[in-house]
Amino acid sequence: MKTRTWTPPPAYDLGRTLGVLARGPGDPAFRPGRDGSVWRASRTPEGPGTLHVTDHGGRIHAEAWGPGAEWLLDTLPTLLGATDDPGAFTPRHRLVHEAHRRNPGLRLARTGLVLESLIPSVLEQKVTSDEAYRAWRILLQQHGEPAPGPDPRMRVMPSAQAWAMIPSWDWHKAGVDGKRSATIVRAARVAARLEEAAAMDAARASARLQAVPGIGPWTAAETLQRSNGAPDAVTVGDLHLPKIVGYALTGTRGTDDETMLDLLTPYEGQRHRACRLILLSGVTPPRRAPRYSVNDIRAL
Template identity: 45%
Template sequence: MTTEVTTTQADAQRCPGADPVRRRWTPPGPLHLGQTLRVLGRGAEDPTVRVLSEDCAWLTTRCAGLPVGARFTRPPRTSGENPLHRDVVAEAWGPGASVWIERAPAWVGARDSWEEFESSPGFAQLPHVLVRARHEHPGLRLPATGAVLDRAVVAILEQRVTALEAVRAYRALLRWIAEPAPGPAPQGMRVPPTAEQWRRVPSWQWHRAGVDPARSATVMRTVQRASALERLSHREDPASVRAALQSISGIGPWTAAEITQCTHGDPDGVSVYDYHLADHVCWFFDGAPGSDERMLELLEPWRGHRQRVVRLLKASGHRKPSFGPRLSPQDHRRH
């Protein structure tokens, strides 16, 4: 693995007064940059994650409480080179950049390895469609951002509402309370707020964003535990992190799994009680809708790697039938 940390003159000229730090490394094995990072974002206008192409993505975060704006890119492909084996270049701007740059590889799955799963008896039991999906997507990895507080707020805002509602609320809140991203980031990108910034959001502003009192109260309880969440970011066992998160009132199995899938590269966390996932899994295996209990029963042969199976199922292109009830957006500002 090669590593370099430098400042590039061209980027310094594009962002006067804010010299970036730069790290370049060779991933151990294939890596698909866009596919790996896309799970962190919520739409093309996400204020904290922008995947501009398969080889270029921007993100914002905090490191030791300090703001960071970062860009991941890959060098142009040379003749005969496997595009998934190219180096990855991370560039970071802002007060927290020099510390965060050491953690950059984990954001694109450097700690994630599929070797144990692929060599297990369980992998041989996978349906052919999922085995083929893995062969077709060998660069798919599970990111580990370590940003537990930031991901917790996103997951809480997604509780019991449509993705459209949650995205709209998150964008509005960050537009009102968050600082612009350091460096030459795409327009509209913001740094995730600190715990103190979240604590200062008044009730009328939650209401204006369309966030009901139950979710805003859960966010408030969660940010009060910011120090504990920071300690959780250093734990290596995602299952213990999920259990600890559920000690916070309002965070259940679904929210905890949604967090650790992104913060710890959780290979086993399954989003039970999701509005769509159980039917998605059950339609694939049973050819019929099903419950969370049935989904977990179907995934049991791959315990320890159930999230990998879910990711492969989605990568395979499988879609459940499009009939059935839809979850309608609710305007909580009128309640």
Template identity: 40%
Template sequence: MDAPFDLPRTLGVLQRGYADPAIRVDSGSFAGGPGGTPGAGAWLALRQYDTVGRHVGAVALRFDQLDTSRVRVHAISDSGEALGSALDRVPTLLGAEDDWSEVEFLLDALGDRISTTLAQVRRRHPGVRLPATGGLFDQLVTATLEQKVTHREARHGWRHLLRRHGEQAPTASTLRTPDWLRLPLTGGQLKRVPSWEWHQMWVQPPMSRTILRLAERASSVHRLGASTPVETSSVGELSEQLTAISGIGPWTTAEALQRSHGSADLPAVGDYHLAHFVGEALTGKRTDDAGMLDLLQPFRPHRQRVIRLLKLSGFRSERFGPRLAPEDHRAR
């Protein structure tokens, strides 16, 4: 890359909690900003599928940011086909195809107070990109685990699912992968998880049933993901197709496609906090999903990029009432 790149802020959105078994980002000692983030790194475990949905192998990737715009990548795989596929995908995964020039021009052209502030945030963080892993199936599974539960429950479910049933990532004598690094489960592996273990992992029955429906359609989901380019209109059409699966709604597809395809214009409608956050950040008042979409309308087709800038701005919404503390029914 010839432009500034911020590895931890780009890949950090893929990590589910501090102990995610599939990816962990080390932000290094530098705080980021225009200088990029030299010294940052990350481990990431992925499965690779071909265009017809066939599993071709597993890959462990190690990223190290060398200077403001260069990232060194080491790849370890159990298959030559998977290795080649993963290396071909690395630039897209890192957001090399995520072009912010149009939204930067739009913010300058609008010229109002909010747009000017967002433009200033972008200038402070020019190295932030929207990553695109290509792993649509994996992202749908993790997003499903996050439906209508707290972050604590969702991260517990994902962490224990991979620790109990996930395979270790490939390793090599020249570069040892961490013992904790685990691969996402295939559709076949998910179908073999005992029903009572979903309960132990804090995964509610509606979510486990949805995951099993995804597992039954794994090959189709892989094919759809592989055939859809990282491009706004195609990704929007894919989102609509995915909602035909019972239990998969607009929130789940948005959360998944933001990470698998770097979707720049799919806000997560139905999120417990997002509409409130966007409303307060842009107007000082809370709003609902319809109000959030109205506020973001001038920024189409870059609504997710604008949400990313709002989160980078340091704005914090007001907190009303105590944090939700769900009751633990796993022992029942």
């Protein structure tokens, strides 16, 4: 085990910052501790590693295990938002101002790992969150590997080569249709090129990801928000986000992508951060219709 300490900015919020990296409850690669700490299992450029991060009264203490331990500790400040610049954000709506005031410790995490964020984002295309989270759990349990360190429940996601070798029947048992599985396989085959996007500006990184058939603006934005900590990577093509943003900022229902982008114009360069704060406000339109239905392709 290796360790490192880091002093974050005042009022730092570890849970809010790293919470977006979890892929639902029961994520084998992410576990919140009862003491407010966070456990993460990652496949780093140096190999598998597990990171345990704890906030000790304004001092971040990190422990790491495995071949990737040194890489995880070297990149710890960046992961925790040290390169993020929340001072570049100015609230323009009362609701956003209040959410900003209530969440002073929010930082945009930056993992520096593209495939780690890309694959679960592809799994979330056109299905419910529960379906995607279930698929992620099954695939990591079956094709990942035990994470280094003391927690036997944690798993490291498969290597790029292993993703590309998953047989069709295992995708099917995980509830992943052929379109999404084919996209993941194509991405895994060019993983080295995609990982270069972690060091690119947002526009070039998005173009690099979208060069892979099956990856569009929605998936690229969801990936870069996490891998690059991109403050302006606003998610378009989402079923719920435009409606939430429109209702929170104007009180009207049924907002589409175009109107959402118009509403977010005052936050140009910081639109993803604005959306994070709007979501944290908890203001959502009341439901009038059933939730998006769950489909089980295993029964087909």
